[in-house]
Amino acid sequence: MNDRVVQQRLPSLRQPPLQFAHRGARAHAEENTIPAFELALKLGATGLETDAWLSQDGTPVLDHDGIVRRGVRRLPLKRLELDELPAHIPTLTQLYETCGTEFELSIDIKDEA
Template sequence: MTVPRVPPILFAHRGAMARERENTLPAFVLALRLGATGLESDAWVTADGVVVLDHDGVVGPRFRRRPIAQVPRSELPAHIPSLAELYASCGSDFELSLDVKDPAAFAPVVAAVRAGGDPSRTWLCHSSLPVVTGWRAQAGDVRLVDSTRVSRMEDGMRRRARTLAERGIDAINLHWLDWSPIYVDLAHEAGVHAFGWDAQSPSSIDRLLSTGVDALYGNHVDRLVAAAARLS
């Protein structure tokens, strides 16, 4: 049985992207200043092994774009921060959710987290359950998240939650429309945290909060903070 997180984590999706350029240090700094208790981004590794934060994972002009994995850190656009620079600017006293879309980047990301952050407050996400399951065998100190949709779960919510608990996966992340109080209870009964993403409008944030989820992801930090204050 998992004890619900009260208050839930308020993840600023790509930082305070409604006010600053997404996935930049100013966006991350502002998000925490506005009251976010967590930051979210996508993590990639450059050709020379530096973990950086960017959404698409590709850079360069149109028709000549290259994967970040093929580009050295020195050739990336200046606005793309490294994970080490995030810690230097923001510290590590917050929850950090990172989508690691390239499974090969997992080990370097974990190493960077251990070097500058707090593994116990770091949630590494992927949309493939087999991939996330394999990650647990590689690292026991970071948090792992199964990012999916109810429509993709052939086993159903009850069985999926139990499977995650058996495999040591810490949370399941669903679109806010997928969550209901019953589904949250099933996750908690199995010992898994319930995360909800894409909560943007005040009504969607309020609805998601009412289900009892442990974390919300949104672009509008002020709306997340205001809704959490109303709930409390």
């Protein structure tokens, strides 16, 4: 039996390859915000990755952990109406309205349950 492992780098099937920005350009702007997504696309990303939660009124909003901090309280996004959320948390609609649709989008649909 031959235990030797052979590795080979395969070319991308897509030319040019996709370049995803995980939560936007988070090294330069607050992650999962419109400025982070805009900057990522400006810097050459061909795709964006984000997490989506539903607010209490059913609006898809983009945030990593789904928790809003108010003082010492931690509130799940799903218990807040859209107008109760901090302004920096964008909706999926705001992402498309601001950044357009000429990019790939990978969304992790989150559920606190």
